[in-house]
Amino acid sequence: MTSTDTTFTPASHSASTSEQARNHIMASDPVSTRNVTTNPPKSVTQRTQLPQVSTATIFDGRNTPQNIASYGFFLGVLAGAGALIAYTYPGVQQLGIFCVALAVFHQMEYVATAMFNPNKLSLDSFLINHSAHYHMAHAAGLAEFLIEYWLFPNWKKPGLSSSIGAAVLVIGQAARTVAMFSAKSNFSHHIADRKVPGHQLVTTGIYSIMRHPSYFGFYWWAIGSQIMLLNPISLAAFAHILYRFFNDRIEYEEYTLIKFFGESYVQYRSRVGTLIPLIE
Ligand SMILES: C[S@@+](CC[C@H](N)C(=O)[O-])C[C@H]1O[C@@H](n2cnc3c(N)ncnc32)[C@H](O)[C@@H]1O
Secondary structure (H helix, E strand, C coil): CCCCCCCCCCCCCCHHHHHHHHHHHHHHCCCCCCCCCCCCCHHHHHHHCCCCCCHHHCCCCCCCHHHHHHHHHHHHHHHHHHHHHHHHCHHHHHHHHHHHHHHHHHHHHHHHHHHHCHHHCCHHHHCCCCCHHHHHHHHHHHHHHHHHHHHCHHHHCCCHHHHHHHHHHHHHHHHHHHHHHHHHHHCCCCCCCCCCCCCCCCCCHHHHCCCCHHHHHHHHHHHHHHHHCCCHHHHHHHHHHHHHHHHHHHHHHHHHHHHHHCHHHHHHHHHCCCCECCEC
């Protein structure tokens, strides 16, 4: 029986459980004259109370409902702020769109995990805290945008290039989401080292067009974001770092997939490419 099963609430208790609660109070506090329904014992109120929230528990990286709700809330604020920037300041429209896109990306990571891998769901499912490198890359991209906008505002005017970048970003987001919705429980944010029961090789849908559609999506989302922000330095750096990251990751992941699925994966790999530049 779980603790929820034993939870005592005034609305749900029956006459007999009310009697038991009264007996409990009388046994533990023989001089008490308290009314059972208005003053339940401390042990009962403790079980019915929500956990106490202090600011110290928010954003401390722990997998608590408060942190998960706070991450969701702040992603909503980021999306709202981005939409406001894009609408109010057309000269830096792409910065606003970037904020919206970033919020949508992280929220969709959580939503897809909640839908298809609820047993793996945690604060990490937002994929916000996965590495310091990731934070540094976004910080560098934003810094480049702001510095160049300050020094050469004319360079940053939205136009054809930023529209192409936005389109590439949207294609990346779509590929990533379709991949997660297609692979369902076979998808996980961590590379599986051992084959879990039920893990099936997915080769249909978007997986018949490219072998690693979620990596394709992540790659082109990030490249598109830097084209959209008209950031030449970050674009070159992102292309290099992402190539190295996904090249190594795919090499290891495919080693595990061949262990799990043998000849079926070898055949699949020989007929379907990655569509990520320089990664076969
Ligand atoms: C982060 S997901 C990435 C999946 C895939 N590389 C992609 O980009 O869409 C990593 C997990 O997906 C699993 N995986 C990768 N390709 C798969 C496929 N074609 N069918 C089933 N599972 C796959 C791996 O075993 C790994 O645990």
